[in-house]
Amino acid sequence: MVDMELAFKIAGGGFALVFILLTLLSFTVWLTKVVTEKITKIKK
């Protein structure tokens, strides 16, 4: 018999974690852009 509580935890937690991590990466990508642009400006 499959443990449905565990199944819900895996699916709910897993999907939420994928979303949170990719959102975090999206934010770091934006942050990297801002920082690298500033570095380029300072260098110039």
Added chain:
Amino acid sequence: MFGLLQSGFQFFTWGNALMIVIGLVLIYLAVGKKMEPLLLLPIGFGIMLVNLPMGGLMDYEYQLKAQKPGIISNISVEEGNPFKKDAAIVQTDSGAVASPIHGRIKELRVKKDQKVEAGDVVAVILTTEQTNQAEIPTTPVGLFSRFFAFGIMWQILPPLIFLCLGALTDFGPMIANPKTLLLGAAAQFGVYFAFFLAIFCGFTLPEASSIGIIGGAEGPTTIYVTARLAPHIIGATAVACYSYMALVPLILPPVIKLLTTKKERAIYMKPQLREVSKLEKIIFPLITTIVVILFVPDSAPLIGCFMVGNLFRESGVVERLSTTAQTVFIDMLTIFLTLAIGGTMAAENFLQVKTLLILVLGVISFASAAAAGVILAKIMNLFLKEKINPMIGAAGVSAVPMSARVVQVMGQKENRQNFLLMHAMGPNVAGAIGAAIAGGVFIGILG
């Protein structure tokens, strides 16, 4: 021949014939229709080879031992003969010694009226079955079974293929438009939707995870997760994943058309993305590795290899490593991987109701992943000033770069001025990262 050479004819079954036909169909799709030829051709040939009896390419050796002491009263299966799972191989006065797997007898180690102790080897069995090594330990003795055991079960080939894919991947379009990462995340809904459907169909949690991950549309991820969690269904999940990747041009358009209006499909997106600097491209794999592996340590082999391969490409200082990973190395790995996967599809392992169910669940997983991407893109459009074409959400299903190409073709049909390829590449590569994370979560909890 003169009683010295045993041919395969007497062991050839209708199941073998059907599997050879399936192998030939895959070879036809590869050669005639040019559908994923690098994958389907060797898989198809591998299927043919393992379904020619007595070839032994996918054989594992298993030592059948007596559970209780006793005296052998009868030998039920002769040397060289095949038998089904749970068949009694010998009878003793204390009960039958049955084989927990199907196979054929390589060598009988006992004779009638011989006394055996508990733990004595009764027979050496050859089988093509993928077993749980903790319960039924086997030794690979065939060429393909060695590829499979040491390449896939030791988790060497899938991460290395991911390294090569990293070297082939340009994250530029995704870095230029980071909100496309969310579309790649949304597409992972398909993984969890199919996971639940598989549970309702009677699969165990590890099996359901391996079936769900098909929706990630990344062959190495699917193989990696299945090898860790449910190796006995790896043939079905791998074939489902690679076949549906080839069938993306047939699966995606109806899903997209069902969820979007003609007007939405014609939404124009500027063809030029902002220019991404080299520094950003170098920082991305470094940050991704640190962030993702800290949160999901079990994704380390896949994400780590994917990102180091990408760093080879973007750093510009290891041209030789990057070129090797993009060309000969990935080709060599593909040969080992695909032949081993084809080898898992012997008739006795593959022709089961379970396999058919896995194939059906796999296509549902793909379609629901694409649907989730499109729906999120539509939701994002409610808040965005500059609208995105919702079709690019379907590319979150990964299957790089096929799904992005499908979106490009559909976009051109609706609006001649639209060039969606680079926009679709963002969710496309984000989907690959998302699938690796989802796989890491499954392994972390169930592995």
